[in-house]
Amino acid sequence: MRAVAVPALSDNYIWLLHDEDSGHTAVVDPGDGEAALNGAAARGWTIDQVLITHWHPDHTAGIAAVVAATGAKVWGPEAERAKFAGLDHGLADGDRVQVGSAEAEVWHVPGHTLGHIAYILPGHALVGDTLFAGGCGRLFEGTPEQMHASLQRLRTLPDETIVYPAHEYTLSNYRFLAAEAPGDAAVARRLAEVAALREAGQPTVPTSMAEEKASNLFLRAPDAAEFARLRAAKDSFR
Numbered sequence: 209m210r211a212v213a214v215p216a217l218s219d220n221y222i223w224l225l226h227d228e229d230s231g232h233t234a235v236v237d238p239g240d241g242e243a244a245l246n247g248a249a250a251r252g253w254t255i256d257q258v259l260i261t262h263w264h265p266d267h268t269a270g271i272a273a274v275v276a277a278t279g280a281k282v283w284g285p286e287a288e289r290a291k292f293a294g295l296d297h298g299l300a301d302g303d304r305v306q307v308g309s310a311e312a313e314v315w316h317v318p319g320h321t322l323g324h325i326a327y328i329l330p331g332h333a334l335v336g337d338t339l340f341a342g343g344c345g346r347l348f349e350g351t352p353e354q355m356h357a358s359l360q361r362l363r364t365l366p367d368e369t370i371v372y373p374a375h376e377y378t379l380s381n382y383r384f385l386a387a388e389a390p391g392d393a394a395v396a397r398r399l400a401e402v403a404a405l406r407e408a409g410q411p412t413v414p415t416s417m418a419e420e421k422a423s424n425l426f427l428r429a430p431d432a433a434e435f436a437r438l439r440a441a442k443d444s445f446r
């Protein structure tokens with residue numbers, strides 16, 4: 209499976225998943241339909257499946273345009289069905305979705321929103337706004353306990369798992385982590401790498417579970433209380 213990031217809106221990434229064998233292409237969280245369609249067309253791909261992680265408009269506003277142009281069917285969280293238009297197949301924890309020749313398992317990962325789901329494919333994790341490179345989503349709906357549990361669950365994925373976040377927040381995340389943990393070698397190393405990538409105009413995603421386990425303090429938080437302290441500190445960090 210090939211995964212390509214299509215930059216959209218101010219700092220979103222729309223992920224295109226292309227299965228070379230079947231020719232199938234899925235789009236994850238099309239916040240901008242035109243960007244998603246152009247990204248696929250530029251590679252000679254036709255989108256036939258839409259996967260949604262959560263209801264926020266910067267992840268769902270382009271569903272109608274993609275469906276109108278391609279007839280693709282839409283999968284997403286059943287718990288958030290009332291919050292966005294166009295959902296064909298509602299999903300809950302433990303459900304399985306065929307994505308090309310691979311099968312994704314659905315994990316309910318509440319915290320950023322209450323119905324947020326992640327798509328876990330063999331070796332690949334589409335995590336929406338739950339886990340970012342060096343960070344995690346803001347708690348718009350859920351509690352620190354919920355988000356801590358969601359991150360700890362993602363932490364059980366194998367090190368080699370490639371992680372696809374939905375935003376380019378990495379540099380500001382590692383500036384925060386470096387201020388939080390000035391002596392942390394893994395954080396310092398990653399901050400330098402990420403700063404160089406951004407200076408060169410390159411994306412910092414995808415990331416890997418190995419990298420996040422090593423340098424993402426939100427994933428390393430030992431309990432919900434420490435996670436809550438860290439999340440609150442990040443919310444007010446400038």
Ligand SMILES: [Zn+2]
Nearest residue numbers: 262264320337
């Ligand atoms: Zn969101």
